[in-house]
Amino acid sequence: MQEGIQCSCCESEQCLSVIRGIHSDDSVEKTFLGNGRNGDKHTCICPIETLVWTNDYTLVQRARCNIDCHCLSMCHCLSMLSCSKQCSYPSIFIYGHRATGKSHVIHTLLKELELPYATVSCVECVSVGLLFEQVLLSLFGSDSASLLSRNPSLSDFVRVYKQLCVQASAKQTRYIVLDRAELLRDMEANLLPAFLRLQELVEDNVTVILLSEIVWDKFRPNTGCFEPLLLHFPDYSKGELQQILSEDSHPSYSPELYSAFINILLGVFYSVCRDLRELSLRLSMLKFQPLFSLPSVKESDTHKLWRNIEPHLKKAMQTVYLREVSSVQWEQQLKMEEKEAGAVRGLSAHAHVELPYYSKFLLIAAYLASYNPARTDKRFFLKHHGKIKKTNFLKKHEKTSNHLLGPKPFPLDRLLAIFYSVVDSRVAPTASVFCQISSLVTLQLLNQVGHDDQLDAPKYKCAVSLDFILAISRTVSFDMVKYLYDFL
Amino acid sequence: MDNIIRKYLIMTLFKYGYIFQVQMILRERFCHQRLPEKPVGMESQHKHLLELLRRTAVHGESNSVLIVGPRGSGKTMLLNCVLRELLEVKDVNKNVLPVHLNGLLQTDDRIALKEITRQLNLENVVGDKVFGSFAENLAFLLEALKKGDRSSSRPVLFILDEFDLFAHHKNQTLLYNLLDVSQSAQAPVAVIGLTCRLDVLELLEKRVKSRFSHRQIHLLSSLSFIQYLDNVRSQLSLPQDFPDTKFYDEWNDSIKTLCEDQLVVDVLQSHYNSSKDFRSLHLLLMLALSRVSASKPAIKPTDLLEASRVCMVDSKANILHGLSILELCLIIAMKHLNDIYEGEPFNFQMVHNEFKKFLQRKSHSIHNFDKPVVIKAFEHLQQLELIKSMDSSTAKIQKEYQLMKLLLDHSQIMEALQKYPQCPTDVKQWAMSAFG
Numbered sequence: 001m002q003e004g005i006q007c008s009c010c011e012s013e014q015c016l017s018v019i020r021g022i023h024s025d026d027s028v029e030k031t032f033l034g035n036g037r038n039g040d041k042h043t044c045i046c047p048i049e050t051l052v053w054t055n056d057y058t059l060v061q062r063a064r065c066n067i068d069c070h071c072l073s074m075c076h077c078l079s080m081l082s083c084s085k086q087c088s089y090p091s092i093f094i095y096g097h098r099a100t101g102k103s104h105v106i107h108t109l110l111k112e113l114e115l116p117y118a119t120v121s122c123v124e125c126v127s128v129g130l131l132f133e134q135v136l137l138s139l140f141g142s143d144s145a146s147l148l149s150r151n152p153s154l155s156d157f158v159r160v161y162k163q164l165c166v167q168a169s170a171k172q173t174r175y176i177v178l179d180r181a182e183l184l185r186d187m188e189a190n191l192l193p194a195f196l197r198l199q200e201l202v203e204d205n206v207t208v209i210l211l212s213e214i215v216w217d218k219f220r221p222n223t224g225c226f227e228p229l230l231l232h233f234p235d236y237s238k239g240e241l242q243q244i245l246s247e248d249s250h251p252s253y254s255p256e257l258y259s260a261f262i263n264i265l266l267g268v269f270y271s272v273c274r275d276l277r278e279l280s281l282r283l284s285m286l287k288f289q290p291l292f293s294l295p296s297v298k299e300s301d302t303h304k305l306w307r308n309i310e311p312h313l314k315k316a317m318q319t320v321y322l323r324e325v326s327s328v329q330w331e332q333q334l335k336m337e338e339k340e341a342g343a344v345r346g347l348s349a350h351a352h353v354e355l356p357y358y359s360k361f362l363l364i365a366a367y368l369a370s371y372n373p374a375r376t377d378k379r380f381f382l383k384h385h386g387k388i389k390k391t392n393f394l395k396k397h398e399k400t401s402n403h404l405l406g407p408k409p410f411p412l413d414r415l416l417a418i419f420y421s422v423v424d425s426r427v428a429p430t431a432s433v434f435c436q437i438s439s440l441v442t443l444q445l446l447n448q449v450g451h452d453d454q455l456d457a458p459k460y461k462c463a464v465s466l467d468f469i470l471a472i473s474r475t476v477s478f479d480m481v482k483y484l485y486d487f488l
Numbered sequence: 489m490d491n492i493i494r495k496y497l498i499m500t501l502f503k504y505g506y507i508f509q510v511q512m513i514l515r516e517r518f519c520h521q522r523l524p525e526k527p528v529g530m531e532s533q534h535k536h537l538l539e540l541l542r543r544t545a546v547h548g549e550s551n552s553v554l555i556v557g558p559r560g561s562g563k564t565m566l567l568n569c570v571l572r573e574l575l576e577v578k579d580v581n582k583n584v585l586p587v588h589l590n591g592l593l594q595t596d597d598r599i600a601l602k603e604i605t606r607q608l609n610l611e612n613v614v615g616d617k618v619f620g621s622f623a624e625n626l627a628f629l630l631e632a633l634k635k636g637d638r639s640s641s642r643p644v645l646f647i648l649d650e651f652d653l654f655a656h657h658k659n660q661t662l663l664y665n666l667l668d669v670s671q672s673a674q675a676p677v678a679v680i681g682l683t684c685r686l687d688v689l690e691l692l693e694k695r696v697k698s699r700f701s702h703r704q705i706h707l708l709s710s711l712s713f714i715q716y717l718d719n720v721r722s723q724l725s726l727p728q729d730f731p732d733t734k735f736y737d738e739w740n741d742s743i744k745t746l747c748e749d750q751l752v753v754d755v756l757q758s759h760y761n762s763s764k765d766f767r768s769l770h771l772l773l774m775l776a777l778s779r780v781s782a783s784k785p786a787i788k789p790t791d792l793l794e795a796s797r798v799c800m801v802d803s804k805a806n807i808l809h810g811l812s813i814l815e816l817c818l819i820i821a822m823k824h825l826n827d828i829y830e831g832e833p834f835n836f837q838m839v840h841n842e843f844k845k846f847l848q849r850k851s852h853s854i855h856n857f858d859k860p861v862v863i864k865a866f867e868h869l870q871q872l873e874l875i876k877s878m879d880s881s882t883a884k885i886q887k888e889y890q891l892m893k894l895l896l897d898h899s900q901i902m903e904a905l906q907k908y909p910q911c912p913t914d915v916k917q918w919a920m921s922a923f924g
Contacts, residue, residue, distance in 0.1 A: 076778075079778035079779065080778060086511060086512050086515050086516075087515045087516050087519040087520040088515070088519055089518070089519045089771075089774055090519065095803065095806075095807075096806075096810070097807070097810040100810070153593075153595065153596075153599060154592070154593050154595070155593040155594055155595070155599050155603065158593055159606075188595075190591075190592045190593075190595055190653075193592055194592045194593065199519075199520070200521070200564075201590065201592075201593065205520075213871070213872060214872065214873050215803035215804055215806075215807060215873075216803060217803060217804070218873055223652065223684055223685060224558075224559040224684060225559070226559075226767075227560075227767065227768070227771065229771065229774070229775070230798070230799075230801075230803065232801070232803070232806045234806070234809070234810070235809065235810030237909060238910075270812070270813075271812055271813040271814055271854070271855065272812055272813075272814050272857065272861060272865065273812050273814075273864075273865075273868075274810060274811075274812045317858075317861060318858060318860070318861075403837065404835070404837045404838050404841060405835075405837075405889070406835065406837070406885065406886065406888075406889030407886075407889070447884045463884075463886055465888070467859075
């Protein structure tokens with residue numbers, strides 16, 4: 001009937017799955033299936049061959065990747081990986097924005113094609129020993145890591161690897177995947193160049209795949225190194241993001257409503273952030289709103305739904321996006337909102353309400369001391385300041401506006417002088433006032449500049465923002481803007 | 489009908505098998521850096537090194553030499569070819585002991601000494617002995633290599649990869665001792681260093697430098713473009729011993745026409761102009777090879793063009809493509825600050841100020857975002873290392889006032905703007921206006 005053709009990699013006599021691979025045309029497939037040896041289906045034990053050689057996009061689905069948007073990058077990755085008995089390039093560097101699917105695609109490919117690999121995330125490796133252990137464990141089994149000494153150096157790792165290689169020689173290329181590879185630069189200086197040429201050092205068929213957010217130019221050591229193959233994972237377009245986000249829809253909503261909802265969400269958040277992880281987090285928080293179940297509004301009434309949800313999205317941008325409120329708190333506060341009309345407040349809103357009266361004035365005085373130049377104090381704080389030439393006084397350049405350059409340090413005496421003139425009642429210079437200055441430093445509303453042991457003339461800097469100090473001065477009914485040099 | 493399909497499929501399968509073998513051979517050449525029969529363009533260096541090593545191996549003369557050349561120029565390849573030729577002689581093969589040390593792995597003299605002991609298989613001999621100094625240890629090892637009649641020691645070839653890294657060890661003990669042994673008449677030793685730094689001799693201490701023979705072999709590639717093209721053709725061609733002669737002829741002919749194609753010549757010329765070394769060539773050819781498959785069993789000129797494009801792409805432009813509009817506006821504001829203040833460092837407040845001016849005056853499409861949201865976008869740019877903080881001091885400065893520098897070029901930003909998807913026109917106009 002049909003000659004058995006040898007598959008050149010696994011050397012087994014079969015032709016079915018291989019032929020099925022080449023032609024996705026069902027008619028041809030059926031003919032051959034019928035003529036097969038006893039109708040059995042021998043699956044080729046090296047499936048990667050079929051995928052690589054045909055470069056057929058339909059086959060890529062066999063790896064069961066959900067994301068269609070990755071076809072092109074996946075095919076590039078696929079073509080770099082090698083079949084059994086073949087070599088692969090010693091190191092591959094894959095870069096792209098966060099949440100563009102780099103780890104996902106690589107891991108799925110390696111797992112589905114059943115290639116031997118070890119994956120390590122460099123964030124978890126506080127010391128290099130952990131990195132080496134994990135690699136050896138994944139590639140050679142659980143008793144291999146015991147061969148490493150307690151504080152292994154790279155030399156030990158290479159020696160143990162060579163030893164284990166001799167015992168378990170590879171027919172297939174081994175892969176080592178290092179995630180968050182930018183952290184390798186901060187570890188020992190010889191680690192990154194050694195990993196890039198690991199194939200040469202251990203004399204084994206191994207490929208190191210580095211995944212990172214940062215471009216390769218920032219990795220290169222001073223005297224150069226072995227240049228890896230660079231692959232870029234492109235970011236998602238707006239349409240692709242919409243497609244991905246609409247994949248897990250809640251069963252109680254119709255798909256059109258859900259995609260309209262995603263459209264609105266993207267419209268608000270897309271110009272700020274394109275990170276898929278952040279967006280899906282927003283989505284999961286806003287998804288289970290009771291907003292949709294308003295009885296008076298039908299599903300098709302999108303305009304009313306938009307008006308309903310818009311303030312929530314805006315609030316989400318201020319609080320949840322900035323991670324000032326956790327998702328649990330967000331849900332609770334939304335439930336409370338139905339009963340009371342309270343605003344969802346972030347962490348920073350709570351900071352100023354608990355300061356005592358004199359502390360608030362001390363802080364105001366500190367802000368004025370930081371942001372007003374010393375020569376202008378006379379004009380602001382003395383009751384009879386006499387004549388001051390206007391030309392010298394009003395010479396300002398926009399760049400040197402103190403609000404753009406940052407706070408300046410001031411001595412304690414100046415702070416106290418301004419404080420006494422700003423506070424309306426008479427205050428005695430007791431220890432309680434000085435204590436409050438120290439507690440402001442502890443709260444990090446003031447920063448101490450200079451050495452700790454300068455006891456007679458300590459210097460400080462004010463560390464609060466303009467909005468914050470305006471809010472405080474409003475609570476003590478002090479007109480702040482009148483006293484600021486930059487707003488003259 | 490059946491038969492025709494079957495014949496076609498069988499032929500494809502056979503071709504598929506051949507393509508597999510082609511891939512295997514070529515991949516080994518490009519990825520595994522398989523040694524060629526004879527290294528190209530290095531005849532005189534090859535002769536020199538061979539002669540030197542032969543004198544050590546056969547006549548017992550001690551030598552030291554440094555092979556200097558930029559990365560990817562073939563230093564390890566040259567050395568391995570010479571060693572292969574040297575070890576073909578039976579006498580030499582029995583006697584000579586090569587010891588391979590690498591500066592990346594042996595970061596310490598102690599580790600290096602352990603590695604030498606291990607490679608000379610003298611671990612049992614050393615056992616638990618404690619030595620006073622490095623020199624004693626090394627002398628003991630060399631003594632132990634003496635042949636049975638105690639007349640002379642076996643010649644040892646010390647090969648030091650990344651030689652410049654050894655010069656950073658404390659007191660350069662290893663280098664001093666090895667070179668000392670090579671100068672004195674203790675044992676026939678050859679010290680061969682490979683390094684990419686041209687100024688490696690300045691790194692050596694005076695006493696080490698004086699013991700070095702100052703013999704350097706430079707591998708500065710001197711290929712002309714014609715030779716380069718020839719090299720490409722020979723790298724891509726199949727070897728003589730390929731099983732199927734018909735396929736062999738087909739493939740080699742297609743490679744020949746490929747190398748004569750004008751498009752390909754242009755691509756190779758631009759590569760040649762930027763770097764002549766073998767490694768970047770292998771990278772390019774590997775990228776082109778990855779597009780070969782059973783359905784496309786030949787390398788076409790467009791493959792090489794595509795591979796060249798991938799090699800020469802600006803990675804930062806790719807990253808800029810994925811930024812959000814807010815982040816892009818911040819970058820344009822920074823660009824304007826750089827233009828106005830001629831590259832002086834800026835802080836977040838200044839950038840925010842510029843951005844607010846743009847929003848007030850010219851923008852229709854960008855929403856007015858809250859300051860914390862803008863700070864988050866700024867921090868994202870910092871994470872991507874597109875901006876860098878200038879001061880590394882530990883003084884506490886608020887993060888809005890920390891001075892930063894933009895690590896992008898004017899032309900990179902403008903180019904990225906052209907390619908940015910759905911960029912609003914007012915943003916583009918703002919970028920192109922002179923002073924913001």
